[in-house]
Amino acid sequence: MKIDIIGDIHGCYNEFVQLSRKLGYLWDKGIPIHPNDRLLGFVGDLTDRGPNSLKVIEIVWELWKKKLAYYVPGNHCNKLYRYFLGRKVQITHGLESTVAELDLCTAKQQQHYRNIFIELYENSPLYLVLNNQNLIIAHAGIREDYIGLYNKKVQTFVLYGDITGEKHADGTPVRRDWAKQYHGRPWIVYGHTPVTNARFIGHTVNIDTGAVFGGKLTAVRYPEMDIFSVKSSMPYVPEKFKTFE
Numbered sequence: 001m002k003i004d005i006i007g008d009i010h011g012c013y014n015e016f017v018q019l020s021r022k023l024g025y026l027w028d029k030g031i032p033i034h035p036n037d038r039l040l041g042f043v044g045d046l047t048d049r050g051p052n053s054l055k056v057i058e059i060v061w062e063l064w065k066k067k068l069a070y071y072v073p074g075n076h077c078n079k080l081y082r083y084f085l086g087r088k089v090q091i092t093h094g095l096e097s098t099v100a101e102l103d104l105c106t107a108k109q110q111q112h113y114r115n116i117f118i119e120l121y122e123n124s125p126l127y128l129v130l131n132n133q134n135l136i137i138a139h140a141g142i143r144e145d146y147i148g149l150y151n152k153k154v155q156t157f158v159l160y161g162d163i164t165g166e167k168h169a170d171g172t173p174v175r176r177d178w179a180k181q182y183h184g185r186p187w188i189v190y191g192h193t194p195v196t197n198a199r200f201i202g203h204t205v206n207i208d209t210g211a212v213f214g215g216k217l218t219a220v221r222y223p224e225m226d227i228f229s230v231k232s233s234m235p236y237v238p239e240k241f242k243t244f245e
């Protein structure tokens with residue numbers, strides 16, 4: 001299979017359109033379609049913080065519905081899903097921008113976004129195992145021994161990363177660098193932790209290059225493993241980018 005997997009979009013719709021064009025996708029039919037039957041993949045965190053979260057939901061849902069794209073949820077998707085279900089969630093950490101977009105919609109439009117997002121979320125696996133187990137797409141990555149498991153522990157890892165339960169001085173959770181411990185054969189494509197450039201460690205690649213923090217929106221072409229990026233138009237927030245020793 002040939003698939004182009006896109007990192008955390010977080011409502012950066014314009015960057016998504018540009019990146020898909022750079023990858024050779026055509027928008028004649030209102031959604032990005034590749035002339036040579038390539039598919040799109042999304043590592044999750046479609047929404048929050050950026051300017052056009054609802055448009056991103058709409059396009060990803062339509063692609064997914066037409067079987068032109070794969071999607072796995074991120075932690076922001078999980079929170080938006082719980083919000084749509086009417087659960088008590090804090091409207092913070094970027095969810096406030098998606099909710100603000102919804103507040104500007106008619107009741108009918110709100111219902112539409114709720115319906116399509118719930119449909120997309122409920123019918124998508126926690127992580128994807130593709131191409132004869134040669135490719136795994138998981139929002140924050142996955143440990144080799146978790147592949148094939150779908151329990152609560154795995155869910156936490158896949159959505160939030162290898163968190164220790166501790167917090168940094170600024171209140172953000174401490175995340176272990178799981179990719180360094182990964183020696184598996186399948187390629188793991190993930191996002192979640194913004195890095196300046198796509199980060200390859202063994203058969204893993206982090207393609208969250210912080211589009212919403214003024215970095216880049218990045219895609220990896222599978223199986224070629226070529227990186228494509230477009231510069232973000234958002235203001236640059238350097239402290240959001242993780243640097244590794």
Ligand SMILES: [Mn+2]
Nearest residue numbers: 045074075192
């Ligand atoms: Mn995330």
